Amino acid sequence: MQQKKGYVSFVLHAHLPFIHHPESDDYLEESWLYEAISETYIPLLTNFQKLVDEGVNFRITMSMTPPLLSMLDNKLLQRKYIKYLKRMIELSEKEIKRTSNDERLNRLAHYYFDRYSNDLHIFKEVYGCNLIQGFKHFQDIGVLEIITCGATHGYFPILYVNEKTVKAQIAVGVQTYEKYFGRKPRGIWLPECGYVPEADKYLKEFGIDYIITESHGILYADPTPIYGTFAPIVSPEGVIAFGRDIESSRQVWSSINGYPGDYNYREFYRDIGYEADYDYIKPYIAHNGVRVHTGIKYYRITGDTEFKDYYNVQWAKDSAEKQAGHFFDSRSSQIEHLSNYMETPPIILCPYDAELYGHWWYEGPYWLYILFKKIYYDDCNFELITPSEYIDKYPNMQISSPCRSSWGANGYSEVWLNPTNDYAHRHLHVAGDRMCELANLYPDAKGLKKKALNQCARELLLAQSSDWLFIITNGTMVDYAKKRIKDHIGRFTKLYYQIKDDNIDEEFLKDISKKDCIFPEIDYHIYQ
C-alpha cells in the first residue's frame, strides 16, 4: 500500500432559487426542482447508499442552500413532484408502445419507464417524500458533510454596501441549516463564491469555520499563500478559506475537452419534447404549448455532428469508468508532485455545481460512484476528506486575507452587475436600508405588525437572490427573473408603507405570505 500523501475534497453546491407558485401551475420554472430531484438529488442519494452498502468509506461535502431545503420541505411542491413523476411514467409507457418497432429505442423507453418508476418508489416509499432526511442520514453516519449558504443566495459583493443585509443572509442561512440538520454548520458556500472581507465578522458571529473560494480568492490573497490553493488559509478575522483547484476543475468542466463531452454520454439537447409529434407530446410540454425538455432523451453526443446515434447505457458507463480512472491517476500524480513542496499534506479542492452531476452530465453521479470506489479499493496515495476534517487534522495554517472574488465569468462581479441588470441594485439597496429602518423603528412589534415585518424580511431576501441577476445576464427566462425582482420589491415596498402608515392590509399580507412562504421562523430583528 502506498503512503497517503494528500487529500481530495469534493464539494457539490446544490442550489435552486425559491420557486413556489401556489397561485398557478403555469410556471415552467417550477419544473427545475422536479428535474433536479430526478436527475441529480435522487441519483446522488442512490449512489451514496450503494457505496455505503458496499462498505466503501468515502467523504463528500455538499452545500444545500436554504431555498432548496425550503422547496424540498414544501408539501405542495412534493405533491407536484409526484404528479410530475406520474406524468413522466405515463409518457414513458406511451413511448414503450410508440417505439415497439425499434429494439434499441424501445430498450431506452423501458429504461426511462424503470427510472421514473424507481424515482417514485424512492421518493415516496424510501424517503417519505422528504429528501432532506436522506441527505441528513449520510451526514449523520459521517460520509457527507453538509454546509450552508446565504439565505437566498444573495451576492455579498453587491449587498455589502449595507452590511446588515449580508449579516441577515448569513444568519438565516445558519438558522435554516440548524432547523433541518439539528446542528450548526461548520462551513458555508458563499453565494457565487462571492467573497468580501466585510462578511468575515458575521461568519464568525454565526459560528462558521470555513468558506469555499474561487482559485484566485486564494492565489491573489494578501500576503501570497505559500502553498497556493493546496492548503487553506485563515483570514485575520479567523475565517478559513479553501480555494478551488485549477487542474481538476478543468478536467471536469472544460466545455472543449472536459469529461461531460464524451461521445458516449447522453446528449442533453436532443429531447422528445422538441422532436416528437406535436399532438402526441402536447400534454407533456408547457401548458401554453411551447415545446420544452421532457427529460426523455434518446441520443448520445456521438460527435460534432447533427446525426446522432442512439444512447447506449453500457457504453456511457464504460466511458464514465475510463474517465474516473483518468481523474484518479491525475490526482495521484498531482499529489505526488505537490507533496515535494509542502510541509502538510496538500488538499485538492474540487467544487462543482451539484446539478452538473446528473442534470447536465447525466452520467456524473455514476462517475462519482466509480471514482470513490477506486479511491477506496485501489492502491492510492491520497484519501477523500471533508474541509472540516482537514481543519481538524491540520489546524496550523497561514494567515492571509482572501481576495475579493467570485466564481463568475472573469472572476469578479460582472455577471451580477452589468448593463443588463444594474438597474436592480439601487432597489435592492433601498429595500435593504428600509428593512433596517423598520427593524429599528419597531423593535417590539407584535401581532399583525410583527407578521408584516417578518414578511418584509422574506420579500427582501427573495429579491436579493443572485439567480435573478444571473438569469438576466444569461438571457434565458429573463421575463421571469425580472418579474421576480419586481414582485418582491413591490410587495416589500407596499408592506413597508402599510407598516409605517399603521394600515396593514391583512388579506394582502396573508396572500403574499402564502406565496412567499420561505423561512416561516424568520425574525426581522436580524436587521437591527
Next chain:
Amino acid sequence: MPKKTKENDELNKGKKVTKKSSTKKATTTKSATKKASTKEASTAKSATKKASTKKATTTKSATKKTSTKEASTAKSATKKTSTKKATSKKKSSIKGTENEKVEIVEYYDLPYRYNQTIVKTLAQTPTTLFIYWDISDKDRKDFENQYGENFFQITKPILIVYNDTLGYKFEIEINDFANSWYLHVADSKCNYRIELGRRPIQKNENINVDYIYITSSNKIESPNDKILFDPNQKMVYFRNVKTNVETSKSINTLSFIRNMGKIYDIYDLYKAIYQNENIEEIYDNSNPSSSPSSRFF
C-alpha cells in the same frame, strides 16, 4: 424620508380576485385607487403584459389622482377569465388546495427613483467601478433657492474619484440625463470613494465658487487582480485555528524551500507547484465553471 403617510403610490394596489376552482372560472374585480399626496410624481399606465413563461394575458388599468413624492408606476391587473380556466382546472386536481380562495392579483413596476440624495459605488471588476446617484427634489429646490432657479442649467454634474490608498483624486464630467456610470480606474486593490458635485459652466454672479459639493458615496476597496509576489516578504505567519497560537517562519527556513535548494522566493515556488499552468495568468478566466453551463437556467 417623507413625513406624509401616503407614499405608497410608489407601488400599485393589488386587486382582489375571488377564484372558485369548483366552477373552474375566475371572477375578477377591478379596483385601483391612488391616494393623494402632493410631492411625488407617479405615472399610470395601461398596458398588456405577456409573461414569457406564463400564458396568462393581463390587462392593466389605473387611475391617478395626484402625484406623490416618489416617482412610481401604478398598474392594476385583471386576468382574463379564459386563460385562468386552465389554471383552475389544474389546481382542482392538486389535493390539499382550497376549493375557494381569495387571491390578490398583483402587478408591480420598480419605482423610477426614490427621491434621495445619494451616490453609491460598487466594484464591478478590479478596475471598473459602478456608480449610481440621485438628488432629491428637496435638495434640488434648496440649491435653486441658494444659487438661482437656473442652477442646474448653469452648472454641470461631476464625479470626483478619490483613491485613498494611493492618495490621488480625479474628476469626470457626467451629464444630467444619466443616473449611473461605469468608470475605469487605474489601480486595483485600492480604497475608493466618490463625491458627487457640480461646477459652474461659466462665471456667474449667483455662484462665486468653482465647485458645489452635493454628497459622498460609501467607501469600497477594489479587488486585487494579481499574485502579490512581494520580494520583501521574508516572513510567513501561521495560526493554529484550534489554539489560536500564532507563529512565524522565515521564508528561507521553510523546509520545502530549503530542500529545493534553488527556490528562493514564492514566485519560483508557484512556478513549481503549478507545473501545468501559466504562472503569469494562473487564473484561467475561461474556465467553464465560471460560465452558466451547469445551471438550470
